[in-house]
Amino acid sequence: MTGTSTTHQQPQLWVGVSLFDGTRTHDEPMTLVVADGRVTQIVPSSEQPVQWEKDWNVAGRGGVVTPGLIDCHTHLVFGGNRASEFEQRLEGVSYADIAAQGGGILSTVNATRAASEDDLFASAKPRLEALMADGVTTVEIKSGYGLSLEHERKMLRVARRLGQELPVDIVTTFLGAHALPPEYKGRADDYIALVCDQMIPALAEEHLIDAVDVFCENIAFTIEQCERVFQTAHQYDLPVKGHVEQLSNQHGSELCARYKALSVDHIEWLDEAGIQAIKRSGTVATLLPGAFYTLRDTHMPPIEKLRKAGIPMAIATDANPGSSPIFQLSLMLNMACTLFWLTPTEALQGVTKHAAQALGLSDTHGTLAEGRAAAFCHWQIDHPAELAYSVQPNRLLHRVYNGETTS
Structure with a gap:
């Protein structure tokens, strides 16, 4: 950090x-x-x-x-933008279909790979400054738009530099298992081997990673592939977390719980088995109302069940170029209350105490x-x-x- x-x-x-x-x-x-x-x-x-x-x-x-507010889930460092995909979705094309056509995350991968470190820093800085002007003092920044050692390293170096040059705490999370890069089409296991055998060891050695994340979903990576990433992360004493149960129930939350994950994020399709698993593990449920809003989702996270189970709920922007191009954490407070029916106190806890817990910072932040x-x-x-x-x-x-x- x-x-x-x-x-x-x-x-x-x-x-x-x-x-x-x-x-x-x-x-x-x-x-x-x-x-x-x-x-x-x-x-x-x-x-x-x-x-x-x-x-x-x-x-x-x-x-x-x-x-100070804590944005515990962002993708602030990226190249280009996806305004054209925003237009496509308004014309009726689904998020999954856009991804299948080579858009979505991969379009941002191409733009990010083409950008220099200075380019990425220059574009990310005003996004971060917008969050700071909204009261944010701690931000998690994920990689995941490079999908190669060279470009993942570049993103993480930019994230570290932002924390060095601006008065804000930055937590970096390696999200190499975000999408399958085009050069590995049809070879997902080979790409996961690259993530585990080369990327995590090198980036951990360079002290660029504070945590490791995965996207466990039917358009991303399987339970088995994500588990291999978690096993490697634990070899390097790195905490884990997961993008899980966003578009379907792949039981990623149960996997995260087995590895004592800091947080499970999105969780619109979280079921009772997942709730009980993360309750036992002490994992935080991170709600991302910006993505729910932008994608016009209608399947709400199981808020009342999480509440009854006593599971801490964090709230974050999920600031990214595709599914949540929103750089205002205070807006997420309102969205969490109006879309997800949190109380104002629960929402404030979600961007302070529980957000700190989702980053493993409870002893010092929140x-x-x-x-x-x-x-x-x-x-x-x-x-x-x-x-x-x-x-x-x-x-x-x-x-x-x-x-x-x-x-």
């Missing part, structure tokens, strides 16, 4: 804020004290010593403070507590539920990253 370093600073106060700490909204106005890049105290404002405001800088007053890094957002609203209630830009007053205000 990459991000900028903390610098020394005098204590700052955020006074009289409505505080959502990643789990719940506090009943009374709270005060946060930030020093040396960390939250040092959180107290009710009614109990705050008068001397604090005399001695320290009041950086913010009133409004709402939340943890909640506001004394001693933790000061990564939070100060919003010009009266109640945290407003973030999910309305779709409205320019509500972010301050974005704080490692104790420093970046917007």
